[in-house]
Amino acid sequence: MIDLLELKKIGVQFGDKQVLKDISIKFQPGEIIGLVAPNGTGKSTLMNVIMNYLPPNQGKVILNHELQYSSKANEVKIHQDVSMMPDQSDLYNHVSGKNHLKIYQEMWNSDPKLIDDTIVKLGMESYVKKKTGTYSLGMRQRLCFAMQIVSNTQVMLMDEVMNGLDPTHVELISQILLQKKAEGKTIIIASHLLENLEQYADRIFFMKNGELKLVDDVSPGFSDNKVTTVRVSNFSQELLIVFKEQFPELAVQTLPNGKTLIDVKEQDTITLGAITQYLIAQRLTDFSFGKLTLNDLYSLEYQQS
Known part of the structure; x- marks a missing residue:
């Protein structure tokens, strides 16, 4: 063997x-x-x-x-x-x-x-x-x-x-x-x-x-099946600026396909609730909580290449 x-x-x-x-x-x-x-x-x-x-x-x-x-x-x-x-x-x-x-x-x-x-x-x-x-x-x-x-x-x-x-x-x-x-x-x-x-x-x-x-x-913890990311569609630059001002502690990245990823792996339920309320208030209803995918990481790793 x-x-x-x-x-x-x-x-x-x-x-x-x-x-x-x-x-x-x-x-x-x-x-x-x-x-x-x-x-x-x-x-x-x-x-x-x-x-x-x-x-x-x-x-x-x-x-x-x-x-x-x-x-x-x-x-x-x-x-x-x-x-x-x-x-x-x-x-x-x-x-x-x-x-x-x-x-x-x-x-x-x-x-x-x-x-x-x-x-x-x-x-x-x-x-x-x-x-x-x-x-x-x-x-x-x-x-x-x-x-x-x-x-x-x-x-x-x-x-x-x-x-x-x-x-x-x-x-x-x-x-x-x-x-x-x-x-x-x-x-x-x-x-x-x-x-x-x-x-x-x-x-x-x-x-x-x-x-x-x-x-x-x-991406430490990538293999863990935990909620680490909020994925948002159609996040305009104007709303994104306001979001970053309201949640300055969150890392936010936009992929080449237009999806915006919000890193929430260290956040508590109060913050998650506040993010949800903000997105709904701005009529950004196409969002989901989950984990980073390999496709996400690939885009983040190579989009600057």
Whole structure:
């Protein structure tokens, strides 16, 4: 059983641009990690470093406390336990989906029963024997995910796993990810579907300026299910100025989508009642109490970028 995957002081530089900066982190068995950032900020680069597709300028990838990419033989050993979900461009259009799965099962010497089991779980029976050149975008994406599952490695890397999938299949794959987590797999996912990622990821990191920032460090208490925020629609600048004068102790931020967030996590019920009365008096009836969402934090973190 693999204990963990560790990155130690990983740095990657392209010309004058520092893409990854001194990243050190440990990924545990039975853990789903979410990576969140705009395109071009290093998510794919980090995954390519973990796979040794891109050797870093500095630092080490360490598996099970000792195994490193120090030789070709070690790379083969690591890739027996660490795999990356194939891209749709990796599919052979003249080969059937089932034969793609057989290729992956044989490459990783996994249980052949996983092939039919995965086909059934993903609802691929009606088309899996057809050539992949006939597949839709969603069918191709399901096949790529199925290939990753059939490899059955201890560590699985997935870049935009939900790309092109309808809500039903997004939910289906989410359930399979949770099942793999329960089996003790380490799963690292880069995704733009933040609401979905928030439902199943154990730790979520923003990538910014070449660094990983844990969401709970960006917003302490983010993972707690407590009321922390009032979300208000159509808050005009004039009313916002008056509000800030009346409640100077409250942090207020307006997102690019026009929603205004009022931070109330340290406030008592008297203050919450006063805020409610103010909003109703100003006819701002489209508001709700809740917690910050991952989408909110993403907007706040990157709106100045």
